[in-house]
Amino acid sequence: MSTHKQNPVLIVGGSGTVGSLTARQLRRLQPELPITIGGRDVARAEAVARELGHADATRVDLTRPDLGQPEGRAYSAVVMFLKDDSLNSLRYAQALGVPYQGISTALFEVAPEVALHMARPQRSALLMNTTWLAGAATAGVLHFGREFKTLDSIAIGGVLDEQDVGGPAAYADLDRMTKSAANMLLLENGRWRWVNSTEGLRTFRDSSGQEVQGQAYSLQDIMGLAASTNARSVRSDIFIGTSAARRRGEPFSTEIILELEGTRHDGRPARARHELIHPAGQAPVTAVGVAVGVERLLGLAGGAPVAPGLYQPNGLIEPEYLLRRLQEAGLLIRGA
Known part of the structure; x- marks a missing residue:
């Protein structure tokens, strides 16, 4: 055009x-x-x-x-x-x-x-x-989800380095979104639930294999992915701390960890994990x-x-x- x-x-x-x-x-x-x-x-x-x-x-x-x-x-x-x-x-x-x-x-x-x-x-x-990250996690799930005939569970883990929050507007968004809502929304076994800060904790592995503790984070990915995939469980969590790259002495990075469970096209149950990493951070x-x-x-x-x-x-x-x-x-x- x-x-x-x-x-x-x-x-x-x-x-x-x-x-x-x-x-x-x-x-x-x-x-x-x-x-x-x-x-x-x-x-x-x-x-x-x-x-x-x-x-x-x-x-x-x-x-x-x-x-x-x-x-x-x-x-x-x-x-x-x-x-x-x-x-x-x-x-x-x-x-x-x-x-x-x-x-x-x-x-x-x-x-x-x-x-x-x-x-x-x-x-x-x-x-x-x-x-x-403006559709990056959703795109990853939808792309890799095509390896499955049916998706049962989608778990997104976002790793945001504490030095990579962004400018004043981005910080204000993060602060408001994490503090204004007492509970976070997720889909669990076919039912939408609002969970508190304790119920919303989830441990996942970052790209280095280290376990980090994420907190449920209600962005619009979970609604869109639930509607697009018919998965029975969908959640998105965020860990804010030291990224794997910075632990290695490198500049901060950002990571999106995708964990999918379902049935392959040949009928076999399967799990898949994919990592989306940008060495320059989230921006x-x-x-x-x-x-x-x-x-x-x-x-x-x-x-x-x-x-x-x-x-x-x-x-x-x-x-x-x-x-x-x-x-x-x-x-x-x-x-x-």
Whole structure:
């Protein structure tokens, strides 16, 4: 698809740690796509825009329904890298009739966004991408899950180095998501359960074989994967501490440990373990996931532009395509 006449993608928070990485990944994937870096600090946004080329910057005011944008300003999509408690950013995308992608709305916070979509279902495609590292874990499960005729159990273990939490927006998201909800959601033996901090503990092995204690972490992966696979048990856990790479004296890394159980196509019961590791941490993984989401929404990869509707990555993004793009950006995949 030619993009020479396309309106720019507005990346709100695009001068932050992950936002700027996403802008660079999007520029790598789509060299001709115009991009607008939005934020409160225009000087920082302009610096990122200059580096990207074919980009500009704008001041964004989330307290205003028009985000402080000039009348008549047009965008092709809105991407949010921080929690917008007003939801003015989503309303703005709906007013323009363009797709919207967010990565900061926790599972227990989805109701206002869903309600806003239901009130205007024909206005925008809404990609709810608050999944572990913007769809990376979900893509891994769906890809390797094809080795099974039926999947019975899915367990995701995220290893986040304590030095790799990210910038202020990412830290605020993590702090809110881990402290605001007293309980976490998981699917266990066919029943949805809210578990407390004690019930939600799970020990799993990281890439070095060391046991770490994870805590149930309710992101949208579990809902999407349960719907896509019909597994009877689905959970996602996070361990925050020292990554295996840093224990070896190397810079921090991030890991996604996937443990699958089910029945193979030949009828045999089986278990599989796969490790997705990025030696530069979580930010480049998230950046690729969001960039691929933008591509898909705009019809630049994977099919035609996405029609208005409510989406998660499992129903929109081809797992193999996302994994390939992640590997190009340095992701290592190991099976065990």
